[in-house]
Amino acid sequence: MNRHFEYTDPNIREDLPEAYRKAWNVIAQPGFWWSAEDKIAIAEESRNATDCDFCHQRAEALSPNSVKGSHHHSTNLSANVVDVVHRIARDASRLSANWLEGLFTEEFTDAHYVELLGVVVAVISVDNFHIGLGLPLEQLPSPLTGEPNRRRPSGAKPHGAWVPMVMPTDLEAIDNDMYDGMPETGNVIAAMSLVPDSVKLLLILSGAQYLAPRDVANPATNGGRALNRSQIEFVAGRVSAHNQCFY
Amino acid sequence: MVDDEQIPEGVEAGVELRNFADAILMQPAEEIVRTRKQLVEKLGEPAMIDAAAVVGNFQRMVRIADSTGIPLDEPVLMISQSIREDLGINNFNASANSPKLPLLKRILGRLMAPFAATMLKKMAASRQSK
Numbered sequence: 353m354n355r356h357f358e359y360t361d362p363n364i365r366e367d368l369p370e371a372y373r374k375a376w377n378v379i380a381q382p383g384f385w386w387s388a389e390d391k392i393a394i395a396e397e398s399r400n401a402t403d404c405d406f407c408h409q410r411a412e413a414l415s416p417n418s419v420k421g422s423h424h425h426s427t428n429l430s431a432n433v434v435d436v437v438h439r440i441a442r443d444a445s446r447l448s449a450n451w452l453e454g455l456f457t458e459e460f461t462d463a464h465y466v467e468l469l470g471v472v473v474a475v476i477s478v479d480n481f482h483i484g485l486g487l488p489l490e491q492l493p494s495p496l497t498g499e500p501n502r503r504r505p506s507g508a509k510p511h512g513a514w515v516p517m518v519m520p521t522d523l524e525a526i527d528n529d530m531y532d533g534m535p536e537t538g539n540v541i542a543a544m545s546l547v548p549d550s551v552k553l554l555l556i557l558s559g560a561q562y563l564a565p566r567d568v569a570n571p572a573t574n575g576g577r578a579l580n581r582s583q584i585e586f587v588a589g590r591v592s593a594h595n596q597c598f599y
Numbered sequence: 600m601v602d603d604e605q606i607p608e609g610v611e612a613g614v615e616l617r618n619f620a621d622a623i624l625m626q627p628a629e630e631i632v633r634t635r636k637q638l639v640e641k642l643g644e645p646a647m648i649d650a651a652a653v654v655g656n657f658q659r660m661v662r663i664a665d666s667t668g669i670p671l672d673e674p675v676l677m678i679s680q681s682i683r684e685d686l687g688i689n690n691f692n693a694s695a696n697s698p699k700l701p702l703l704k705r706i707l708g709r710l711m712a713p714f715a716a717t718m719l720k721k722m723a724a725s726r727q728s729k
Contacts, residue, residue: 484651561656578645
């Protein structure tokens with residue numbers, strides 16, 4: 353089996369490829385709601401969105417729904433699922449609660465959505481790192497065998513977001529380490545908690561690409577990075593503003 | 600919105616960081632090469648690598664926030680009121696996901712503007728110490 357993320361540049365912190373390998377491993381496993389094959393296909397579609405003409409036309413339009421067409425795709429995922437992946441990848445700031453509610457069926461639940469979202473954003477974040485460094489995109493992992501476990505955390509409740517969330521006080525014993533032992537968490541992390549592995553994926557990547565959860569709330573630390581905290585937050589703010597992210 | 604040229608003030612190598620982040624987001628290959636080189640010359644390669652990692656991180660986080668419609672907590676909404684207004688952040692589509700503050704709290708938020716940065720830091724420290 354290929355070993356992923358074998359960087360030759362000694363300046364790349366070792367925790368980065370380690371985190372990326374762990375993330376690829378999570379993506380390669382059967383999920384909570386999607387098979388491993390489907391998760392890899394979702395990852396592939398998130399890359400297809402980058403040069404999808406239909407996505408480009410939509411992004412340029414006053415309303416994304418005013419443009420008709422079909423996405424550039426290369427997988428067996430349904431057209432609806434491909435559309436969800438491409439919208440998240442290319443036009444997330446114009447998603448809405450009504451749009452999402454209209455998607456849900458017995459086969460595509462809020463938990464399917466959260467798990468799909470976790471895969472899409474993980475691949476985008478790793479790919480952007482490679483793009484910045486001028487490296488080729490990493491080959492996607494091979495799917496592992498097994499069935500989705502279809503486990504929905506019993507502590508998932510509405511907390512004002514479009515999807516239910518599990519707050520640290522509502523964790524089941526099996527998910528006790530979900531928030532790395534933190535007694536409180538930000539909504540942006542809890543947003544993925546309907547699928548515990550999606551929180552795991554997020555924290556693995558954030559801990560290496562940004563800061564460990566315990567360092568995030570301490571403005572005096574830069575987590576030992578080569579950038580100081582002001583520089584880190586400046587870059588973070590720039591990316592957020594570019595994406596018109598209110599949160 | 601704040602003038603682009605004013606943004607990097609107060610941040611060492613702010614211009615180079617901004618240009619590199621923008622290049623990754625817009626993805627013209629030659630611009631990425633050019634801005635990467637400028638950033639390496641200014642701060643060194645480890646800093647450039649960390650900057651690329653932060654860009655990757657927030658390309659993920661913003662999509663999670665926008666795709667799940669998470670609201671800002673009310674205390675943060677109130678304290679950050681003036682900052683959001685001044686930067687035009689309240690005009691973003693996703694502002695609809697957070698509750699609208701009543702007039703009194705908006706006024707209070709304005710009055711607290713000079714202390715916003717300190718109060719946000721204290722809130723973060725309080726969360727960390729729990």
